[in-house]
Amino acid sequence: MKTDQKMLADELEATIRSIQYGLSHSDDLICKVFSLGDRKCAILYLESLADQEKIRETILKPLLNISEDGLTRYLAVMEEERTSCEQRAMSKLLQGDALFLIDEEPVAYVMDTAANKERSLTIPINERVIRGSHLAFNENLGTSVFLIRKQLEHRQVTVKYYTLGNVSQTRIALVYLHDITNPALVERLENRIHTISADFVQTPGFIEEMIEDRPFSLFPQILYTERPDRTAAYLNEGSVALLAEGDPAVALLPVTFFSFLQTADDYSSRFTIASVIRFFRVIAFFIALILPATYISLLSYHYEALPDPLLFSLKSNLELIPYPPIVEALFMQFTLEMLREAAIRLPQPIGLTVSIVGGLVIGTTVVQANLVSNAMVVVIATTAIASFLIPNSELSTAIRIIGFPITLLAAVLGFLGMAFGVIIMFIHVCRIESLGMPYFNMGGGTNIRDKLIRFPTYMLNRRNPQAQPQRGTQERESREWQDDERS
Structure with a gap:
């Protein structure tokens, strides 16, 4: 939202008063007024944000040794920026910089004095x-x-900075490769960012809901990473990185559903090992999604599909349980979610104790009290372990939540209800877009080589088409030596 820009006044006192008023006469706003020859000058800075030692050593001390004629040369060397806009000048103060003002000059010279407290x-x-x-x-x-x-x-490598939030004034950055990333993709993201109008914007998580295609979907459409190497890899594929001041997580978009099943370790290990482990994650995805529903369907509707010894064993465990398996499953899943949340929110030493002791005590007690069968404890524990194999926490949480309605459908209609729920879920996934690009994109051709499994690196010579990069081919002839040796 654009506002009229107020310009700095010619008189030094008027400029100082206006800036003090604009910053609500904050006590940490320091103003030092002095004279250089016949010219009256002032240094303004916020002591809570600026490095006062740097101000004394690099600004005030040199000013004591220069003449009025040398002031122009001094400013040409020292200034980081000059501005006549009062709002811009105050924004620089709030970033930790100092302002150098001269009487009868409606210009603020910005000095880099921000304190380094990272x-x-x-x-x-x-x-x-x-x-x-x-x-x-x-x-x-x-x-x-x-x-x-x-x-x-x-x-x-192109970096573009923006400031969001009328109150928070949060700086964000877009990073992409100019010769690879699709310009239409960058323009689409910039248009969505420009429409954001809010007082407080903090971290990419706040921005996510304002720019993603389907904010009501449980499935994550933006991939967050804290690794520079993974960010660089996605930039090389044609994606865009979104960074925000105050948050170590970098948002990558567009991404596919399969991006959330991949890790940086996949490309550091041998491709055979990485492929097997990635396949395990896909199996774990379906186990976390449908294992409780499958168990309930077999016991309630399709018990003839079980071998007789296994069926008798399961039925004998259920004889003393006073309610149906669906109640057991929901009770155990709710209990597991409460333990998981408690372990996250509590201090780390206490959280580890709660998760281990709570799991052992509750698991043992509920079975001895005939509240839950042994088989149900095994099913829910296996489901929890499978959800831990999903490397992205947002996707793991989404699968656990989606598992509840699928379990309810299985309790009502058996395998038919379970299949109906899974089909609806996949229809929804196929309709999702990430920054206007298909979310469930299998690629096709050589690009399917880095989805459910990973082919050798030298065979991955095509960039992911999901981002529609300008250059789809990565020239890679790394094993030409093999042909030379054969010849």
Whole structure:
């Protein structure tokens, strides 16, 4: 939302008063007024954001040793930016910079004095790998862009900065490869960002709901990562990275459904091992989705599909249970979700204790009290373990939530209800788009080689067509030596 820009006044006192009023006469706004010859000057900065030692050493001390004639040369060297807009000048103050003002000049000279209070680089918390980089983004936007540029030391890396939030004034950045990323894709994302009008915008999670295609869908349409190497890989595929000040997570879009089943370890391991593990994740996806529903369908409607010894064993376990299997399943799933949430929200040492002791105590007690059968405990535990194999927490949560209505449908209609629920889910997934691009995109041709399984790296010579990159082919003839040796 655009507003009329107020320009700085000619008189120094009027400019200072206007800036003080604009910042609500905050006590941490420091104003130092002094004279250089016949000219009256002032330095303004916010002591809570600016590095006062840097102000003394690089601004105030040199000013004591220069003449009025040397002021122009000094400013030409020291200034980071000059502006006549009062709103822009105050925005720079709020970023930690200092303003140098001169009487009878309606210009603010911006000096880089922001305090460096960012935390040091750390290892990824949620995306740890056995082999590969152990470096993660942090909350500083400049540091995150630096890490991307270190991964892609290429002249076509393009960075665009924006400021969102009338109150929060959150800086965000779009990063993409100019010669690979589809320009229409970048334009579409920029148009969605420009329409955001809010007082408070913080982290990409706030922006996600304003720019994604289907905000009411349970399935994530934007992939978040804390790894610079993974971000660089997606940029090379033609995706766009969205970064925000104050959040170490980088949003990548567009992405496909299969992106949420992949990890950085897949490309550091041998392709045979990576393919087998990725296939395990696909199997775990379906186990977490339909295992409780399958168990209930077999016991309630299709028990003839079970071998007689197994059926007798399951029925004997259910004799003392006073309610049907659907109640057992819902009770155990709700209990598991409560334990999971408690382990996340509590301090780490207490959370580990609650999850381990709570699981053992509840699992043992409910069976001894004949509230839940042994078989149901095994089914729910297997479902929980399968959901842990899904590497993306948002997709894992979505599958667990979708499992509830599928379980209810199985209790009412058996396999028919379960199949109906799964079909509806896949119809919905096929209709989703990520930044206007197909979400459930299998690719086709050589691109299917990096979906459910991973082919060798030298055979992945095509970029993912989902982002419609300008250059679809990656020239790669890395094993020409093999032909030379045979000849």
